[in-house]
Amino acid sequence: xxxxxxxxxxxxxxxxxxxxxxxxxxxxxxxxxxxxxxxxxxxxxxxxxxxxxxxxxxxxxxxxxxxxxxxxxxxxxxxxxxxxxxxxxxxxxxxxxxxxxxxxxxxxxxxxxxxxxxxxxxxxxxxxxxxxxxxxxxxxxxxxxxxxxxxxxxxxxxxxxxxxxxxxxxxxxxxxxxxxxxxxxxxxxxxxxxxxxxxxxxxxxxxxxxxxxxxxxxxxxxxxxxxxxxxxxxxxxxxxxxxxxxxxxxxxxxxxxxxxxxxxxxxxxxxxxxxxxxxxxxxxxxxxxxxxxxxxxxxxxxxxxxxxxxxxxxxxxxxxxxxxxxxxxxxxxxxxxxxxxxxxxxxxxxxxxxxxxxxxxxxxxxxxxxxxxxxxxxxxxxxxxxxxxxxxxxxxxxxxxxxxxxxxxxxxxxxxxxxxxxxxxxxxxxxxxxxxxxxxxxxxxxxxxxxxxxxxxxxxxxxxxxxxxxxxxxxxxxxxxxxxxxxxxxxxxxxxxxxxxxxxxxxxxxxxxxxxxxxxxxxxxxxxxxxxxxxxxxxxxxxxxxxxxxxxxxxxxxxxxxxxxxxxxxxxxxxxxxxxxxxxxxxxxxxxxxxxxxxxxxxxxxxxxxxxxxxxxxxxxxxxxxxxxxxxxxxxxxxxxxxxxxxxxxxxxxxxxxxxxxxxxxxxxxxxxxxxxxxxxxxxxxxxxxxxxxxxxxxxxxxxxxxxxxxxxx
Numbered sequence: 001x002x003x004x005x006x007x008x009x010x011x012x013x014x015x016x017x018x019x020x021x022x023x024x025x026x027x028x029x030x031x032x033x034x035x036x037x038x039x040x041x042x043x044x045x046x047x048x049x050x051x052x053x054x055x056x057x058x059x060x061x062x063x064x065x066x067x068x069x070x071x072x073x074x075x076x077x078x079x080x081x082x083x084x085x086x087x088x089x090x091x092x093x094x095x096x097x098x099x100x101x102x103x104x105x106x107x108x109x110x111x112x113x114x115x116x117x118x119x120x121x122x123x124x125x126x127x128x129x130x131x132x133x134x135x136x137x138x139x140x141x142x143x144x145x146x147x148x149x150x151x152x153x154x155x156x157x158x159x160x161x162x163x164x165x166x167x168x169x170x171x172x173x174x175x176x177x178x179x180x181x182x183x184x185x186x187x188x189x190x191x192x193x194x195x196x197x198x199x200x201x202x203x204x205x206x207x208x209x210x211x212x213x214x215x216x217x218x219x220x221x222x223x224x225x226x227x228x229x230x231x232x233x234x235x236x237x238x239x240x241x242x243x244x245x246x247x248x249x250x251x252x253x254x255x256x257x258x259x260x261x262x263x264x265x266x267x268x269x270x271x272x273x274x275x276x277x278x279x280x281x282x283x284x285x286x287x288x289x290x291x292x293x294x295x296x297x298x299x300x301x302x303x304x305x306x307x308x309x310x311x312x313x314x315x316x317x318x319x320x321x322x323x324x325x326x327x328x329x330x331x332x333x334x335x336x337x338x339x340x341x342x343x344x345x346x347x348x349x350x351x352x353x354x355x356x357x358x359x360x361x362x363x364x365x366x367x368x369x370x371x372x373x374x375x376x377x378x379x380x381x382x383x384x385x386x387x388x389x390x391x392x393x394x395x396x397x398x399x400x401x402x403x404x405x406x407x408x409x410x411x412x413x414x415x416x417x418x419x420x421x422x423x424x425x426x427x428x429x430x431x432x433x434x435x436x437x438x439x440x441x442x443x444x445x446x447x448x449x450x451x452x453x454x455x456x457x458x459x460x461x462x463x464x465x466x467x468x469x470x471x472x473x474x475x476x477x478x479x480x481x482x483x484x485x486x487x488x489x490x491x492x493x494x495x496x497x498x499x500x501x502x503x504x505x506x507x508x509x510x511x512x513x514x515x516x517x518x519x520x521x522x523x524x525x526x527x528x529x530x531x532x533x534x535x536x537x538x539x540x541x542x543x544x545x546x547x548x549x550x551x552x553x554x555x556x557x558x559x560x561x562x563x564x565x566x567x568x569x570x571x572x573x574x575x576x577x578x579x580x581x582x583x584x585x586x587x588x589x590x591x592x593x594x595x596x597x598x599x600x601x602x603x604x605x606x607x608x609x610x611x612x613x614x615x616x617x618x619x620x621x622x623x624x625x626x627x628x629x630x631x632x633x634x635x636x637x638x639x640x641x642x643x644x645x646x647x648x649x650x651x652x653x654x655x656x657x658x659x660x661x662x663x664x665x666x667x668x669x670x671x672x673x674x675x676x677x678x679x680x681x682x683x684x685x686x687x688x689x690x691x692x693x694x695x696x697x698x699x700x701x702x703x704x705x706x707x708x709x710x711x712x713x714x
Contacts, residue, residue: 011060013058014064015064016064017435018435019063019064020058021435022234024436024540024599025375025436025437026053026056026057027057027072027073027439027540027665028438029374030054030057030073031542032353033050033074033638034073036418045371049295051329054073057072057073064678067597071246084191084295085160085161085162085163086160086161087158087159087160088151088158088161089158090244091156091185091408092154092185092245093316093318094119094154094156094159096320097322097323097326097327098302098321098322098327099327099328099329100328102329103223103282103708105326105328106278106281106326106393106614106647109283109304109326110122110278112322112323113306113315115656116315116323116656116658117311117315117656117659118655118656125276125311126255126274126275126306126307126308127274127275127304127305127307128273128274128275129272129273129274129284129305130241130269130287130305131269131271131302131303132299132327132329133239133298133299134191134215134216134222134297134298134300135216135219135239135297136153136188136190136191136216136219136220137152137153137187137189138150138152138153138162138166138187138188138190139151139152139159139186140166140172140186140187140272141183141184141185142176142180142183142184142186144181144182145171145176147163147166147172148162149167150162150163150166150167150172151162152223153460161221163226165224165227165228165231166223166467168228168231168236169236169238170236170612171192171237171267172238176264177263178264180264183243184245184246184247184264185246186243186266187242188239188240188241188266189238190220190236190237190238190300191219191236191237191238191239192218192219192222192234192235192236192237192297192300193215193235193237193296193297194215194296194297195214195278196235197214197215197218199235200212200218200235201608213569214296214298215298216333217296218234222236223236225380234491237297237570238266238267239266239269240258240267241268241303242257243257243261251309252309252310253307253309254306254307254308255274257309257334271288271291271295271400274307277466281304282497287378288302288329290329297496298327298609299330300330301328301330302328302331303325304325304328308324311324312324315659316659316663316666317662320488321417333363334363334391334393334403335361335392336361336390336391336392336406337358337359337360337361337389338390339358339384339388339389339390340357340386341356341357342354342355342379342384342386342679343357344351346441346447346449346450348451348539349440350423350440350441350447350449350450351374352420352424352440352441353373353374353375354372354375354376354419355371355372355373356373356384356390358370358371358392363393368392368400371392371400371402375437375439376419377437377582379417379419380697382402382404382405383405384402384417385415385416386415387410387413388409389405389406389410390402390405390578391404391405391406415512416676419439425441425448425449425450426441426447430647439459448478451478452474452475452478455474455478455483455485456471456474457535457538458535458536460535460558462534462543466520466521466524468491468513468515469520469521473517485616485619485620486535486619487620487623489521490521490620493522499592526625526627527624527627529545529553529554529555529556529559530547530549530551531546532627533546533549533550536617538603538604538607540599540600543602544598545595549593555627556621556627560608562586562589562607563586563605563607563608564614565585565586565587565609566584566587566590566604566605567587567604567605567606567607567608567609569583569584569585570583570584570605570609572584590604590605619634639669640712641668641680642712644670644676644680645648645671645672645680646679646681646683646687647671647691648661648671648683649682649683649684649691649692649695650684650685650692651685651686651687652686653686653705666710667712675691675694675695675696675700679698679703680700681702681703682695682702682703682709683702683703683704683705684702684703684704684705
């Protein structure tokens, strides 16, 4: 059964093979839509559809945790900052929120907190409930009361430096009122009132300039102007709702901190309130939902946060979301329109994605004209045909999903859509993997859509980050046959040295521009190993997985040697693929890296099994002076367990198992579920069983819970 068809099957009924097929398809779709939304400001699906994809992926991973990889969309945030602004690294990451869509989800959120904290009931817990503003997240850094820097969220780790623009926003103080922490990172949402939005669009239309689809787009576009004078003319506003790095606390509770931010000169939402039960949270949700049309600003839900900061600290974070907060989303809006045409786009990995070209329609105040159809199974399942009247749905500010067709309105001559079996870009055969939902072009590097996208990925901001080598230049150099593989980038100057004038004349770039490009390329001949691995564009190897590989293998020489060995072992023993330890040492070692597993390992082996990939990699390494060793995060510096493997067994009494694991990982440790000779510490709780016995047999270092807490510092 294809992956998209599997989405109608309850997760509890999926087999492991079915779950893997669906997991891979879901992860690929989510990454694609994040890139469109965060990096390109060109989303293709609605918030509701995107949330449904993430929710389904979470359900699959909850039942099949062996499918989780560190670069899974459930473990990562946003997308890299856009070009045009200096990058700013957030001292404290700007994470996203988990989502709730129904009362049952809110129950789950509250119950999870109660279990994590080992509480007997929810009695005594307080929550701050506030509207979820539909704007652009912003971090504003103050030193000694003075605004010194402002940055967008970006990918949560790095954002765009928009300091000059933020200084023009009247509701953001350049100097704080009264005494404040010496260092204060205020976080909140830049937005635009609806009335201001309509007035802006009227002025834009009268001047013959671009009009915005909605207030959020207007706010984001206005804040990201390269000329602060343009931003100053836009009616931007700001609500503060949290903080990042602090030199001293703002208060003991979330509510106290909001009051303190208000006293320092920031606007906070007047609709925020304290709730003391699950029923009060749901009552608040219903009340704000009813008030939503009359509010002066757009919201897409409400947010619940545990009030006490000491409990927030204990609850901590998952990879990309806090355990102590969640967003309760509003339902989507719907409308009808005509599907004029189904077109096919070819992505970097060769995936053929169908896109519905719609008769433009206004849904919730936004004009939309395109929607993704995901894959051929989705088209068949909904029986979508060109010429159909379709029901489209949106929630937020993006292009909608197609919910269903209107059968009685179908034209008499409408024919079932036949998905192409050849790539529209290069004509190569497009095939589906067994059990997969995506059809892919087999053209590889001969397919211009894939080759250019692979090269763009290689020079992207999270990979080699070569300034001045954007998509337009990549496309031009590819068409001129100057750059066909990554190594060509680093030989470009040598090959064009005697013809630089010809290069200038043929590309239209100035001599200075070409010289700057060559310098930018030379500056990237040394690069951290994790970025190098990520740049290669291996399927399922995102930034997080690349970091895992870099941490495990340390040098590019060791990594490539072991990957080639693993690929050879797997090729020699295809019938044993489900048993890594029987395939070979290198393959088993790769599969054993926590959060890698068989699925990711197979994609890495597929990459190294291809001769042209190994040749391209060898060519590239000849041009790089060195590839730096992976450096562990500074957060774990000085920790006695940084880089160590820890196993917890038995029942812990001072904290829950989840909290203990999160604490160890925050100090740089790797928490494993099994004991082996490579385990450094085994923490023994009450009623410990076979793991304790095996640890004793292997002579490993064993500690009681009390000894462990003393060892790590409390």
